[in-house]
Amino acid sequence: MKMVGVEARWNSGDSVKRARSLVQTVKLLGSRSRPEISWVSKVTGTTVERAERAVDEITMYSESIEELSRNIESTGRSYYAQFPAPLDLFALVRLSRPQNLVESGVASGVSSTFLLLGIKANSAGILHSIDFPVFRKGSRGNQPWAIPQGMYSGWAVPTKLRERWDLRQGRSEDLLGPLLGEIGTLDLYCHDSPVDVKHFEFEMESIRKYLRPGSLVVADNTDKKVFDEAARSVGAEAFYRRHSSLGAFRCPEGTGTERNSTRAVVRHAISKGP
Numbered sequence: 681m682k683m684v685g686v687e688a689r690w691n692s693g694d695s696v697k698r699a700r701s702l703v704q705t706v707k708l709l710g711s712r713s714r715p716e717i718s719w720v721s722k723v724t725g726t727t728v729e730r731a732e733r734a735v736d737e738i739t740m741y742s743e744s745i746e747e748l749s750r751n752i753e754s755t756g757r758s759y760y761a762q763f764p765a766p767l768d769l770f771a772l773v774r775l776s777r778p779q780n781l782v783e784s785g786v787a788s789g790v791s792s793t794f795l796l797l798g799i800k801a802n803s804a805g806i807l808h809s810i811d812f813p814v815f816r817k818g819s820r821g822n823q824p825w826a827i828p829q830g831m832y833s834g835w836a837v838p839t840k841l842r843e844r845w846d847l848r849q850g851r852s853e854d855l856l857g858p859l860l861g862e863i864g865t866l867d868l869y870c871h872d873s874p875v876d877v878k879h880f881e882f883e884m885e886s887i888r889k890y891l892r893p894g895s896l897v898v899a900d901n902t903d904k905k906v907f908d909e910a911a912r913s914v915g916a917e918a919f920y921r922r923h924s925s926l927g928a929f930r931c932p933e934g935t936g937t938e939r940n941s942t943r944a945v946v947r948h949a950i951s952k953g954p
């Protein structure tokens with residue numbers, strides 16, 4: 681089979697150089713960004729070898745990652761890897777090749793950058809991002825995701841990646857429903873807008889009827905009970921990364937037909953208590 685694009689370039693490369701480059705990337709993003717291949721493999725239902733290759737491909741985009749890093753460091757922030765698994769996120773996009781991606785929670789744009797890199801590598805897809813930005817007020821006491829005054833959501837995303845990006849500023853409570861109505865189906869959803877359980881429940885309920893077989897749902901800062909029930913309501917299993925609250929599930933065959941309502945299942949779960 682003839683290999684094209686990223687795959688061809690990958691095969692012509694030097695594996696030692698690639699391994700070094702991956703180590704450098706993790707250094708740049710912080711140690712918690714070390715990829716968890718087995719998680720990527722479980723979530724996508726692919727082999728560990730394929731998952732590993734997909735993660736490793738990120739090394740072909742070190743220029744963009746360095747640009748993201750330079751942008752954030754230029755404002756004096758030392759901590760910028762907000763989404764804990766950016767390399768895994770890139771691999772999820774590579775392996776599932778989504779057309780419609782929706783993200784809730786952008787901040788400076790770390791997760792957006794890696795979703796857009798996956799789109800670039802696939803030469804397919806569009807990322808719709810929603811963010812209600814919080815701004816830095818002074819040098820202390822800010823939320824870790826607060827963006828510098830005068831900037832905007834996703835300001836640090838490298839310019840060259842923005843072609844396939846539809847960024848909307850506002851609360852997901854107001855924007856998510858209309859956006860989903862516009863795009864019709866959802867292939868990958870990434871939740872990273874931590875507010876409270878009700879907000880998370882709202883997002884899980886909003887996306888449910890737009891999911892189809894093979895859609896991926898990724899969420900950080902999850903309420904595990906709500907997330908597990910959301911997965912179960914479409915017949916999926918949620919997998920969590922390194923015992924963290926970052927989870928993901930893949931929708932099985934039959935998703936999209938009217939079955940159980942997440943709202944009903946989730947409310948039941950909450951009413952049962954811990």
Ligand SMILES: C[S@@+](CC[C@H](N)C(=O)[O-])C[C@H]1O[C@@H](n2cnc3c(N)ncnc32)[C@H](O)[C@@H]1O
Pocket residue numbers: 760761762763784785786787788789790791792810811812813814825850851852853872873874875
């Ligand atoms: C943890 S940060 C996102 C980090 C980002 N994914 C990254 O990788 O850097 C959460 C973001 O959600 C935003 N946010 C908070 N409440 C929101 C809401 N109701 N709707 C949309 N975004 C919200 C915050 O202002 C912040 O920008």
